[in-house]
Amino acid sequence: xxxxxxxxxxxxxxxxxxxxxxxxxxxxxxxxxxxxxxxxxxxxxxxxxxxxxxxxxxxxxxxxxxxxxxxxxxxxxxxxxxxxxxxxxxxxxxxxxxxxxxxxxxxxxxxxxxxxxxxxxxxxxxxxxxxxxxxxxxxxxxxxxxxxxxxxxxxxxxxxxxxxxxxxxxxxxxxxxxxxxxxxxxxxxxxxxxxxxxxxxxxxxxxxxxxxxxxxxxxxxxxxxxxxxxxxxxxxxxxxxxxxxxxxxxxxxxxxxxxxxxxxxxxxxxxxxxxxxxxxxxxxxxxxxxxxxxxxxxxxxxxxxxxxxxxxxxxxxxxxxxxxxxxxxxxxxxxxxxxxxxxxx
Numbered sequence: 001x002x003x004x005x006x007x008x009x010x011x012x013x014x015x016x017x018x019x020x021x022x023x024x025x026x027x028x029x030x031x032x033x034x035x036x037x038x039x040x041x042x043x044x045x046x047x048x049x050x051x052x053x054x055x056x057x058x059x060x061x062x063x064x065x066x067x068x069x070x071x072x073x074x075x076x077x078x079x080x081x082x083x084x085x086x087x088x089x090x091x092x093x094x095x096x097x098x099x100x101x102x103x104x105x106x107x108x109x110x111x112x113x114x115x116x117x118x119x120x121x122x123x124x125x126x127x128x129x130x131x132x133x134x135x136x137x138x139x140x141x142x143x144x145x146x147x148x149x150x151x152x153x154x155x156x157x158x159x160x161x162x163x164x165x166x167x168x169x170x171x172x173x174x175x176x177x178x179x180x181x182x183x184x185x186x187x188x189x190x191x192x193x194x195x196x197x198x199x200x201x202x203x204x205x206x207x208x209x210x211x212x213x214x215x216x217x218x219x220x221x222x223x224x225x226x227x228x229x230x231x232x233x234x235x236x237x238x239x240x241x242x243x244x245x246x247x248x249x250x251x252x253x254x255x256x257x258x259x260x261x262x263x264x265x266x267x268x269x270x271x272x273x274x275x276x277x278x279x280x281x282x283x284x285x286x287x288x289x290x291x292x293x294x295x296x297x298x299x300x301x302x303x304x305x306x307x308x309x310x311x312x313x314x315x316x317x318x319x320x321x322x323x324x325x326x327x328x329x330x331x332x333x334x335x336x337x338x339x340x341x342x343x344x345x
Contacts, residue, residue, distance in 0.1 A: 009133060010038045016324040022331065033338065034067045034331055040074035040100055048103040067334045070104040072128070075117045077248050081172040081203050098122050106334060108327070110251040113272040117250075129330055133251055134323030137315065140260040141233040150234035156189060161299065164239040164263075165192040166254040167246070169223055171204045174245030174268065176211045180288045181243065182221035185295065189220050190243075193235055196225035236261045241298065244268065245291060255282075259315050264307040266294045281311040 014024040025032075035051065037044045048068050055065075076093045080086050098121040101107055107128045109115035115128050156162055163182075167173045175192060182190035199209040215221045227235070242258035242265040249272045255265055267273055269284040278284040283294040283303070298304065316322075 010036075012320075013324065013327065016320070017328060017331075020324075020328040022328070032066050033335060034069060036069040036071070037104075038071045038073065040097060044070075045096070045100045045103070048100070052103050065338050067105045067338060068103060069106050069108065069330070069334070070101055072101060072107050072109045072114055072118050073250060075114065075250060077117060078172070078250050081247065082170045083197075083203060084201050084205065086203050106330065108330075111272055112274070113270075114250040116271075129326070131326045131330075132318045132323050133253055134318055134320035135253065135256050135260065135315075136320045137260055140262075141237075142261060143233075143237055146234050147237040150238035153234075154189070154191075154238060156238070161188045161240045162238055163188050163190050163241045163243050163295070164235060164258075165190075165194075165243050165245075166258065167192075167194045167244075169194055169196050169225075170202055171208060172247050174247055175223075176208065177245040177288055177291065178243065179211045179215045179218070179221055181245070181291050181295075182218055183214070184288065184292050186218075186220050188295070190222070191235060191239075192221075192223045193227055193232060194223075194225075196223055236263070239263055240304075241266065241295065243291070243295070245285070246270065248272075256315060256318055259308070259311045262308050262312070264298055264304045265311070266291060266298060275317075276311065276314060280307075281314055282307055 011026055014026055017024050035048070037048060048070070051066065051068060074097065076090060076097065079093060080090055101118060101121065101123050104127065107118060107123060109118055109128050109130050110133050112130055115125070115130050118128055119125050151157075151160070151162070154162065165173075165175070165178050169175050169192065173194075178190065178192055182188070199205045199212060202208055212223065215223060224231075224235075236258070239258075239261075240263070242255065242263040244252070244255050244258075244265060244267040246252065246268050247270075249270065252267075252272055255267055255273070255276075258265060265282040267276075267282050267284055269278070269286050273282075273284070276282050283298055285291040285294045298307070
């Protein structure tokens with residue numbers, strides 16, 4: 001869908017792949033050697049299914065074109081606890097996703113955790129390539145002036161600590177934990193940046209409505225909703241710590257984005273972050289009490305410089321250019337497997 005994060009990722013990838021000599025189009029009906037699906041929407045399933053059916057009918061000719069590549073962005077675990085009826089759709093997804101992903105000649109998982117989930121759905125591990133979504137490491141708009149101006153607008157002095165969260169405001173992201181942590185740490189300012197959706201359209205709507213009301217009553221906690229790019233740059237510069245109490249992720253791009261801005265992080269102790277070690281690249285927690293303890297530890301032991309340095313070194317593995325190069329290499333391998341005969345598509 002145009003305007004969505006997945007659409008932005010797909011268009012960014014298409015543009016980058018053109019540098020490798022690929023002629024890439026988005027949502028085109030033109031013939032193609034490789035069809036790369038980024039969503040798990042019904043129209044994607046139908047198109048991939050029809051391609052497999054038509055290929056099977058021509059199997060005697062040895063043609064395997066077009067090759068089907070699917071990004072495993074959508075998982076059951078990542079989908080539930082998000083929007084209204086998402087939990088009720090779990091049984092359907094347990095039936096649907098294995099069948100959809102099973103249509104792929106090759107799957108791309110965005111993390112080792114993402115791959116494990118896909119394997120649990122019955123997908124052969126050898127069909128799955130782990131390739132990070134990647135971020136552009138030079139994209140940060142770091143500026144001491146932006147930091148100074150943003151902190152002045154927020155009424156923060158040099159001794160004040162600003163803790164930010166980033167992402168859509170849903171239960172899965174741990175926004176209720178964010179509010180609970182803020183309540184226990186009135187000496188810090190907490191701001192959550194990200195699209196705000198009416199609780200009526202969210203999973204656990206009554207519970208989250210209460211948390212949003214509680215946040216309004218707290219003097220130190222704020223949900224900004226969607227903000228402009230300039231406001232986002234200002235807040236990221238103004239922050240002293242990134243807090244990410246997420247319950248489930250396939251990768252956790254928000255954490256990587258905060259890292260390129262040089263922000264130390266306290267994140268959930270979740271398998272998706274296994275490559276980032278507690279006490280080395282970040283600090284990890286599970287409960288509200290643990291998050292509070294780790295935040296105090298970070299500032300009390302002056303761990304900012306150490307954690308940021310180590311995390312930014314680890315971040316090199318998620319360079320967007322590296323991810324694009326890996327996908328380009330995957331395309332080359334797939335094209336070698338295709339019959340040299342011309343395609344009917």
